[in-house]
Amino acid sequence: NLDANDYNDMRLDSHGTLHGYSNIINPFLEVSDLNKSIEQMQGYIMRKCCVESDGKRTSFLRRSWKAYYASLRDMVLYLHKNDQQSTTVLNNDANALRLHHAFAQQATDYGKRQHVFRLRTSDWAEYLFQTTDHDLMNKWIDTINLVAASFSSPPLSAAIDSLSTHFPRPVLPSAQTRYSVFEQYDFIIHHISDLVQELNYLRTQSYANSTINGNSKQIKACHKIGNKNKLHYLQYEVKRI
Template sequence: WCRAPPLPATPSPHPAMEELPPETGEEPPPDPPASTHGCPPGGSAVTPALANGGQGRRGEAQRLAARLFHLDDFKKSQVAAFLRKNNDFSGMVAQEYLDFFQFGGQTLDQALRSFLQALVLTGETQERERILGHFSRRYHHCNPGAFPSPDAVHSLTCAIMLLNTDLHGQRLGRAMTSAEFVANLSGMMDGQDFPREQLKALYGSIRSEKLAWAEDEEEEEEEETAGGASLAPPGCKKSNPFLDLPGGTGAVTYRRGWLARKVLAEADGKKTPWGRRGWKPFQAVLKGTVLYFLKPGGRTGAEEPLGVHHALAERASKYTKRPNVFRLQTADWRVFLFQAPTSEEMFSWISRINLVAALFSSPPFPAAVGSQRRFVRPILPAAPSRVPPEEQHRSHEAWMERVAQELFEHQRNLPEKRGRARDLDEYRLKKEYLLYERRRYETYVQVLETWISAGAQDLEGWEAQAGPVVAPPDPPTLTKAHSSPSLVPEPPIAPTVRVKRNISERRTVRKIVPKRNKNLL
């Protein structure tokens, strides 16, 4: 084994780590209990004070690291709690723990896969960054010629984690391409560029096989005994700290029932191709802020779940081909149509989806800033809000007034009639966005007012008090006019008969010669 020299556990100052995905909204696992902090017989005990910032000895750190690596009275989900703290003892434990890994001769993605199989990467963003920093220093020590410094390994490791999330996570748009992955890492290897072929190989490895996440043995046994009855699709593991959907374990189930689904638009409002617009029946479950779709007939597996945070459900009054249909637009501007068995169930689905969205939609982040003057929608966080309903109601009211004021200013500054087509499109897109946002926040405010007045507890009582959702009236249409029956209809015009002329009656063309030129002929 190659032993790494003692290194400080300070986080890397590299800006790439600032782009790590935020927390999924779940609480980080608690530290292991004090009873599991002891050493094997004959060794000194590791007290909780040492694990929380005290100055420990190197021998105690080595013994604790050995127990963590061999999972001696520890679980994989408890290992990260001893490696992620920002103190000297946690740094020594992390160094001794990483010394058990032999990364010599392995590529970076191979070493990262083996490391993520040994522990569950949990904690806040900076705590995960600290653990990946320990991994980067160990990999550079075992492969000193692969990269110029541990910071370069750290930057590329974080880029691989983000690439895995972009390719295999719940993305809002198209996936990152190989050229974009290479361009994003320009100048990140201590001011130089990583080898292009190396980045392409890493991209191909992550695209063909996503990073597998560790799980405790008890959780794996529970999943096997459950027979695959999980609500999440088979490709999403709940222990993945970067891909977890909010509202999974321990979330409240707000509604369950049969729904037929039709996809009208994909991410960013792009129209769905005709071949994928058919109606499909599902057993739908609204659990937390996630709407799950189970296949009917006892078939295994499930469709991709749908997040309802910052979503808006409305009755599809313009869709007349089927009854009891409501429209759902999500945070990434995907549009779905759902058909319920009865009108009562349709109104119940609309009310409860809007209630969940109003209760748990966090305030949006500022929109991305670019060099081009283009309209960009603000970023809507998926992490659920944890504030009480009264404060959430005040927040939605403030955003409703802000959007209304912005819409007023936008409509005052009309673009030039002879302006560029691009400017006109930008004006139209922003106007559509502001109109939709105003309607969404008005719905949230109205729903929360009735929810708070009903006591914010009983769903059935709240639905009875709020009443059915009233669809906006359709615009009046002109009826087709009919002629008065008292008027005498005009006789039909007789068709024109074409008469074929005789050959002798046809006009002939003769050559006219002036008299003065007759002598010349």
């Protein structure tokens, strides 16, 4: 649960914007300037890739646990080989995880290791991270979620394809929100209310049958698939926010 005062803990510049972000060039793909960004948290951590952005499970050869020196700067989690690389600019962003609209939570369903949390990014890729103790795990979770909530831009409506059977998820820009601290907080509160209202409405609909003029008719398969995908999305968004 977020409180309006929580946003004051994040470091902003004189204009109320996040440090390290240059003028928006591409709002869907942006990484902060390491020389200007503020480091919110850092330390050694173990990572395991679980699900790719396309929803497919990560290949076996890439699912092993690996140690990294993690540096959370602005809305990007950089994963370096060691702490000597943390102050240098990466040649590529292969190990830079953008945290806009991301969600972290304790991986209570994972019993092979202790102090593990799950991170789902905006493209629904999933990772497991292991820390050295429970308190540090919670600190990583809280910091990631606060950064994501404080600075993620509002979702944009997705293009609608009448031929598609899947619910089109809204587009989630990677650029920092233009809202002020309190505007962002108000947006989140109203957005949650809208999501809950839409979720409750969808739950009242029958996915198997609809009654028209007293006659029970089968809903088209595409509508059932679309409703199921939308329900899944809304449930996740309410939980994430």
